[in-house]
């Protein structure tokens with residue numbers, strides 16, 4: 001089956017954040033929404049059909065996670081990632097961010113230092129600070145247009161702060177890096193040396209853009225080591241609104257602690273629709289995913305060509321994975337507020353402001369390229385046409 005990604009479904013009245021909350025969030029109407037991280041595309045037809053059958057049953061009572069669902073998860077990890085997992089490793093969480101917060105609260109104590117690598121998805125810092133832990137940053141380094149880990153700084157910070165946990169974003173949102181095995185090995189070696197537990201958020205694992213290949217961190221670790229892998233069908237199959245993620249924990253003690261924490265919160269219940277959708281996606285979603293990755297890769301190529309030709313002052317780090325593109329507007333010298341205001345008020349495009357990903361993101365904007373090509377074209381054209389209306393950098397700081 002050939003999927004049509006050129007069409008954006010109308011979600012009016014359904015409370016879609018991207019389609020309906022944009023004017024509220026950005027305080028401006030008429031914006032093209034290329035911000036929040038979900039796709040404009042309909043998911044695999046097998047998922048839609050499975051949900052339709054589930055809806056037709058007309059009864060949406062309490063549901064449990066069946067063996068068939070667990071088998072679908074196991075099959076997916078094996079097929080797509082070459083990672084053999086056991087049924088008992090599979091834990092659950094409504095969202096990955098919930099799982100990150102649960103890990104922080106289950107495996108560290110107040111005041112403990114936890115390391116993250118900004119610029120990074122904003123909840124990474126929130127789950128640390130909101131739980132009264134000490135946030136330690138190991139900023140990524142931008143070298144010749146490519147982000148890299150600063151491993152010397154990582155080790156120094158872990159040592160200086162006696163860090164207990166490291167939260168990895170792999171692939172990385174927003175910079176789009178798919179970490180190489182070598183980089184991950186080096187990171188693991190440092191964490192091992194200092195007894196640092198690794199929580200690896202791999203929600204974008206299925207969205208590596210060829211030729212890049214995602215390495216599940218667990219494949220480089222022994223089963224009894226202290227780590228947690230967070231996976232989900234939400235980004236992969238555009239079902240973030242269903243709230244279902246799979247937290248994979250081989251170490252029994254870690255797993256029991258994590259599950260006990262979730263039980264204490266009484267959030268272990270399963271959403272009937274999410275179960276149906278996740279199983280269908282993991283069983284039948286390969287072809288759709290391959291096609292959507294091809295479409296996103298085409299959008300990324302188009303965007304990079306366009307930016308180089310028409311927005312030469314803007315630098316783009318080509319994403320190796322995810323559908324998120326990190327645009328560097330620093331050459332214009334604007335303050336974060338000036339840049340965001342110009343993008344919304346003059347270009348009329350809704351992008352995520354870079355400074356929300358940490359101070360390292362100031363002067364950047366994150367664009368979501370999982371949109372029909374025509375929407376992307378219009379967004380880029382709007383940005384180009386708004387260039388003459390960019391404020392003077394002399395006003396920076398306002």
Ligand SMILES: Cc1ncc(COP(=O)(O)O)c(C=O)c1O
Nearest residue numbers: 037095096097098121173201203
């Ligand atoms: C790295 C990363 N983790 C987690 C999430 C959100 O996960 P959830 O909606 O399952 O909490 C996102 C969403 O953009 C993300 O990019």
